[in-house]
Amino acid sequence: MKRIYFDHSATTPVDEEVAKLMLEYMTEKFGNPSSIHSFGREVHKAVDEARNHVAALIGANANEIFFTSGGTEADNLALKGVALANRKKGNHIITTAIEHHAILHTCEYLEKQGFSITYLPVDEHARVKIEDVRNAVTDQTILISVMFANNEVGTIQPITEISEIAKEKGIYFHTDAVQAVGNYPIDVKELNLDLLTLSGHKFHGPKGVGALYVRRGVRIESVQQGGGQERSIRPGTENVPGIIGLGKAAEIAKRDMEKKIAHITALRDKLTTGIRERISDIKLNGHPTIRMPGNVNFSFSYVEGESLLLNLDLKGIAASSGSACTSGSLDPSHVLLAMGLTHEVAHGSLRISLGRGNTAEDIDYCLTVLPEIIERLRSMSPLSSTSTMAENNPCSSCHKH
Structure with missing residues (x-):
């Protein structure tokens, strides 16, 4: 059976050059x-x-890079480290309602420590409004943390405009760029970023290693104690193979960036157009144009995301859903709900995230099996017109071969 990996936002295969090194x-x-x-x-x-x-991958100076165990630790270090180092100046942090849980749960922890957090809403495309950022700033604000690109729907945030507000107000600005670094061009100096999080396994590096960019001059404290490694900001014996792999993956990503983006953008557009032409009652989630090159996220009415994933897996296609049922929760994605989708529509979402190894043939295969799966699942849904038709005419579901 043909096997296709369409879940590169979750993780990517380690590059052969990286693994060898x-x-x-x-x-x-x-x-x-x-x-x-x-x-x-x-x-x-x-x-x-x-x-x-x-x-070099993000336009930083080498002494501004601190290696961590991944994106989650880097996010924790950014938020807690800045909060602890600047608590005499203020206790207010601004973030958004659609951040990764590494940010949201860290903010919840900081609230328990006496910090005040503003969770900004987003529009129907999962984009934060600049005026909301500006209006949220107080004389106690010490940090703004807004993700570069959303991991579920791929929407890219107005980072440049937010950084201008932060710079104007004298507030530190952090972006969780785990989904973007290695997959989208980023220059921390051009964007006026103070802190940035990245993770190796999102761009063909190993799991368990990441980094935090901290602009020179930013006041930050370590959140763990130990030896003097990483200039005492992140003490502990270095994960040398992981760091070496991360460095090689960064070198390759920078070298191949333009070619990779062109390739997966063409595949994304082909898949998006094909789904729209072949399947009705759907909704594209995320911004239609200001989004990551490889992200395709649709909601399909009258379909449960978990059933869709299982049926795709039976056909050899690995993707993901906006529902968290597989992790023990019956709640749909907090991102989709923040965008204004109903629970029912959010439960029927599918995220396909493309990578450099995908081909036009992979897209053709997906466009062959996906409509058939959607039609079959809708025929079993009590809310679908297809289901009603099937009940009235038991043979109606067999009209296509």
Whole structure:
């Protein structure tokens, strides 16, 4: 059976060049970078080279990159670190209702520590309004944290405009760019960013490693204590193979960025057009044009997302849904609800996230099986007109071969 991976927003396969280099630093070059002997010095130099590659990918200076265990730790360090270091100046943080849970749960924690959090709403395309950001600022605001691109619907936020407000008001600005870095061009200097989060496994690097960009001069405290690694901002023996892999993935991403974006954008447009032509009663979620190149997110009326995913999986297609039922919750996506979708429509969502390894043939196959699956599931729904027709005429569901 044909197997197609359409879930690159969740994770990506590790690049062969990355895996090969990582193995070398697991077996042959295994020294501790803090050691002063030749084994340690050799690895320390490689870690510095990796830091340079990560910095180059986002237009930063190497000494502004701090390696972490991934996006979640980097988000925690950004929010808690800035909050702790600047609490004498103020206790107010601004974010949005559609952030990743690494941000939302960290904000909830900070609320319990006495900080005040404003969760900004978004419009029907999952975009925050600039006037809402400006109106939310108070004399106690110390940080604004707005994600670069949404992980579910792909919408890209007005980062430049938000950074201008932050700079004008003397407020630090952090963006969770986990979905964007390595998949979309970003320059932290041009965007006037103070802090940025990235994660290796979103652009063909290994899982369990990420980084936080902290602009030189930003007041931030460590949230854990230990040795002096990462200039004491993130102490602990470095995950050398992970860091080396992250650096190589960053080097490849920068090299191939333009070609990759052109490839997956063409596939995205082909898939979006095909779904619209073949399936009725649908809604494209996210901004129609200001979105990540590989993100396709539709809601299908009268269809449950989990059933859709299982049926696609039986056909060899791996995708994801906007409903969290598979994680033990019956609640639909907080992102889709914040956009104004009803529970019923949000439950019928499908996210297809494309990657560099996908082909036009993959899209053709999906456009063959997806309409058939939607029609079959709707025929079983008590709310669907297709179901009503099938009840009145038991053979009506067999009119196509």
